[in-house]
Amino acid sequence: NVSSNSGSVGLRTIVGCRVRTGVSSNDKSFDLAPNEDEALAPNFLEFITSERVKVVSMLALALALCNADRVVMSVAIVPLSLAHGWSRSFSGIVQSSFLWGYLVSPIAGGTLVDYYGGKIVMAWGVALWSLATFLTPWAADTSLLALLAMRAVVGLAEGVALPAMNNMVARWFPQTERARAVAIAMGGFTSGNAIGLVLSPILMSQAGIFGPFVIFGLSGFLWVLVWLSATSSTPDRHPQISKYELEYILREKQKPLLMGNKHKPATVIPPFRRLLSKMPTWSIIVANAMHSWVMHAPLSLVLYTWKPIKRSVFKVVMLQCMMKIMDKKN
Structure with a gap:
């Protein structure tokens, strides 16, 4: 029933079960009825069973493998040095060879992700580092140069892992959920250190010095197969995503991040010269450099000072694991 009056006060409109009274039909500031296009946010059960959480869980596994493959040499360097008669200085070169490639690849990885998407770049990254990890035993038996090149x-x-992870999170998660998604992914990244340091000596005792390299490498190949078959670069390309979840993601994401059905590569070159002239940029660079120094230097330099190389690999690893667990808690 509608009572029309000159001021249209006393308007009563019944829509479904919602009643709005005492306001003008033109007064939007008092409209208590929610937008029909606005769906409720998913509850916890819907969130943890969603396709986007499956994607970020796969990312967490990839980052765990990333760090496990990285730290395995910190354990293997002890028996390898004994077997080949390496000096401590050369052992340090072997461990640092990983950083020769890692120094430049994050920047290149970010560019590749912009053009090809996070799914493809992450798959190629995991496949390549898993292959190199798997071939490390062959390289160590072939020549020192081959070992350094493989690491x-x-x-x-x-180096492409973190740029690809950030790209996938930005495409799959609304802005209100990205902090949680990054936390899940980085939880795998940090756990990979502890997992690699704990499992490596156990695998070495059962399968020899090169057991962890082979097993971690094969695990990476298995991950790639699952990743390529179960994920997509964007949610609208995923064959199993529900209509509700897709609509929720597309609606809640920021409009500049909506690329439609086709990914459009970035064409604007970042103003690197201007960025490098700003103090905040250098503050971030120095802070990250100091963090990396504090976290990684003890794994190679301090441990050799505290523990002679002849000591058991299990004793060395226990100290490394304690350091990683403490860092994760902090």
Whole structure:
């Protein structure tokens, strides 16, 4: 029933079960009825069973493998040095060879992700570093140069992992859920350190010095097969995503991040010269450099000072694991 009056006060409109009274039909500021296009946010059960959480869980596994393949040499360097008669200085070169490739690949990885998407770049990265990890035993038995080159390839491939992860999170998660998604992914990244350091000596005791390299490498190949068959670069290309989840993601994401059905590569070159002239940029660079120094230097330099190389690999690893667990808690 509608009572029309000159001021249209006393308007009562019944829509479904919602009643709005006492306001003008033109007064939107008092409209208590929610927008029909606006769906409720998913509850916890819907969130953890969604396709986007499956994607970020796969990303967490990839980052765990990333760090496990990285730290395995920190464990293997002890028996390898004994077997080949390496000096401590050369052992340090072997461990640092990973960083030769990792130094430049994150920047290149970000560019590749912009053009090809996070799914493809992450798949190629995991496949390449898993292959290099798997071939490390062959390289160590072939020549020192081959071993250094193989570890450099591991670092080169792993540099694309974090840019690809950030790209996938930006495409799959609304802005209100991205902090949680990054936390899940980075949880795998940090756990990979502890997992690699704990499992490596156990695998070495059962399968020899090169057991962890083979098993971690094969695990990476298995991950790639699942990743390529179960994920997509964007949610609208995923064959199993529900209509509700897709609509929720597309609606809640920021409009500049909506690329439609086709990914459009970035064509604007970032103003690197201007960025490098700003103090905040250098503050971030220095802070990250100091963090990396504090976290990684003890794994190679301090441990050799505290523990002679002749000591058991299990004793060395226990100290490394404690450091990683403490870092994760912090």
